[in-house]
Amino acid sequence: MPAVCATPVTLAASDRHRLKKMAYGHKTPYRDRQRATIVLAAARGHSNSQIADQTRMHLDTVRLWRGRFAAGGLEALADRKRSGRPTRFTAVQAAEVKALACQLPAETGAPLSRWSCPELAREAVARGIAESISASTVRRWLAADALKPWQYRSWIFIRDPDFQAKADHVLGLYAGTWAGEPLGPDEYVICADEKTSIQARCRCHPTLAPGQARAMRVNHEYNRGGAVAYLCAYDVHQARVFGRCEATTGIVPFMALVDQVMTQEPYASAKRVFWVVDNGSSHRGKASIDRLAKAYPNAVLVHTPVHASWLNQAEIFFSIVQRKVVAPNDFTDLDQIRDRLQAFEARYNATAQPFQWKFTTTDLEDLLARLDRREQEEHSLRHQESSLSLAA
Incomplete structure (x- = not known):
């Protein structure tokens, strides 16, 4: 052949x-x-x-x-497609398990706070959706639709009736305007807030510096050395920080911070100095507005909406302080905390640049419109469910 x-x-x-x-x-x-x-x-x-x-x-x-x-x-x-093992479950069964995952356990009578894949598999068998099913199968089905019922996020609904008006004032100040008019060169915007209870935790063993293939090691055990409150005033457009440590927060410590800022230039002779604060007890309500205006006639107190402290840029500086100064907490006493914070202020002011604040009044309107649509959809869904239950 x-x-x-x-x-x-x-x-x-x-x-x-x-x-x-x-x-x-x-x-x-x-x-x-x-x-x-x-x-x-x-x-x-x-x-x-x-x-x-x-x-x-x-x-x-x-x-x-x-x-x-x-x-x-x-x-x-490449490998050719193969038929593989015949499927044990139908598309309806997969859909029923996914629908179960999208319900709160309390609505089904299960004594759970969140679903896990093993619990969903057990519940599916108990409901007769399938005779037997593994947690890995449930996990694969949920992954196909990016469902993760074991995770959760907290949120808070807007309950300030003047939310948009108050937020517009704050966002306008960040953009350099007040009541529709641009701010002058002798007008300043300052964000103020308090970081409470910075504890002095003296570790029982010295902190070890990082080494090759080893992170910095901080001993878990510590002795408490007291706590201090850190008050901060941040000039939004000048990127300048003024801070002080107090034993606690309150009206007197906050006014001391105001005195520290308003008695020095250029704020002492400024036309207006806008103070953006949240609704904490140190500066809440109209009484705080009158108190500040009486002490300094050129100072204007502006409140953020209730539960909207994220609009205060001082919170951004506090996050920097937490990452770079406080954590991991290893201070021998309160004096070391005060010295460290004071030294960090000088270091920060030497190179600081204004925060690139990108959330504008237009973004705020879009956010509120989305929340309104979501609330209307949920109200309509609840109404439909109520009508169906009455009809049944």
Whole structure:
């Protein structure tokens, strides 16, 4: 019988480059590397038997992948789709489990706060959705729709009736306007707030510096050395910080912070100095507005909406202080905390740049519109559910 000639293989430059990456890549799967090696050897004119000897693969395997590449190119080197094991569960069963995951456990009578995959699998069996089902199957179904019922996020609904008006004032000040008029060069915007209870935790063993393949180590045990409150005033457009430490928060410590700022230039002789504060007890209500105006006629107190302290840029500075100064907390006494905070203020003011505040009044209007639509949809859904329950 005449000898059967091997299928000839001719490579384009681009195909050769991709095959070489597959054959010599460290992260290439083993089967792809072997198939690329077969094709490259075939392109160099080697016979199937020679390639089988070189790669230590069966002759039929070499013949198979050589022929597939000659017929279909690079795409033919991938595995063909296989039917696989017959599915045990129907699409309806998967949908019922997903619907169960989208319900609160309390609504189903389960004594749980959140669903987990094992609990969902157990509940699905108890409800007769499936005779048996594994947690991994439930996890795979939920992953297909990016459902994670074991996670949760806290939120708070807007309950300040003047939320938009108050937020507009604050955002306008950040943008350099007040009541629709641009601020003058002798008008300033200051955000003020308090960071309460910075504790002096003296570790029982010294903190170890980081080393090769080792993070900094902080001893878990500590002795309490008291706590101090840190009050801060941040000039929004000048990126300048004024801070002080007090034993506690309150009206007197806050007014001391105001005195510290308003008795120095350029604020003492400024036309207006706007103080943006939250609704804490140290500066709450109209009484605080009158108190500040009486002490300094050129000072204007502006409150953020209730539960909207995120509009206060002093919170951003406090997050920096927490990351760079306070944590991990390892102070011998309160004096060390005061000295560290004071030194950090000087260091920060030397290189600080104003925060790039990007949330504008337009963004606020879009946010409130989305919340209104969501509230209307939830109200409509509750009304439909009530109507269906009455009809039943």
